[in-house]
Amino acid sequence: MAQYCNKNIFKALLLAPIALLVILACLFIVMNHEYNLQAILTVLGITFLIYLIYCVLTVPISYAISVILSRKNRLTFFSMIFGSWLIWAIVSMIGYLLFTGALPTPFWKLFTDWFFYCLAMFVGCCYWGILHLLENRERNEITRD
Known part of the structure; x- marks a missing residue:
């Protein structure tokens, strides 16, 4: 049996970069002292564009690797960190x-x-934290039934 559900892997991959993007967008606005509506909307638009590029470029590759590792019970914290660095290296080269x-x-x-x-x-x-939260929530729902 797989260590993690495929649906939870996909959700965790989609949710993983959101915290970082929000933090970086807020830091960018604060560091540049741009608090007008146009600047905030521009930063939010660019952040959304970066998120869409992440979803198109990295999620399919990361999902395939994660599902394969999960089936072999090798999807661990360290494999997630290593995979994150590997994906970063590929994206930075591109x-x-x-x-x-x-x-x-x-x-x-x-x-x-x-x-x-x-x-x-x-x-x-x-990614690791969200995946564990989703899996624990699913296990708790199953045990309640």
């Missing part, structure tokens, strides 16, 4: 190629920014 047209000459310079590792780790922790 983004670098799209925005600059080429990869940096020393390729390893692409992965030297510790801040992005922390962001990927935060999203991985959110």
Whole structure:
């Protein structure tokens, strides 16, 4: 039997980056001292666009990997963090190629920014926490019946 339900894996993947996006959007508004309606709507629109890109690019890949790992009972906290870092690496390479047209000459310079590792780790922790909350809620509903 699978460790996690496929429906809960999908929901957790969709909900995982929302906390980070809200925090970053609020920090962006506060740090730039832009409190007018147009600036707030622009930041919210860009945040929503980033969320849609996340849903299109990473959710299908992460979902497939998570379902395979769950069937083998290998979907753990550390595999979620490692998967989050792996997806971040793939997306950063694609983004670098799209925005600059080429990869940096020393390729390893692409992965030297510790801040992005922390962001990927935060999203991985959110994924793990949301998945556990959804599974516990489902188990409690089953035991009540």
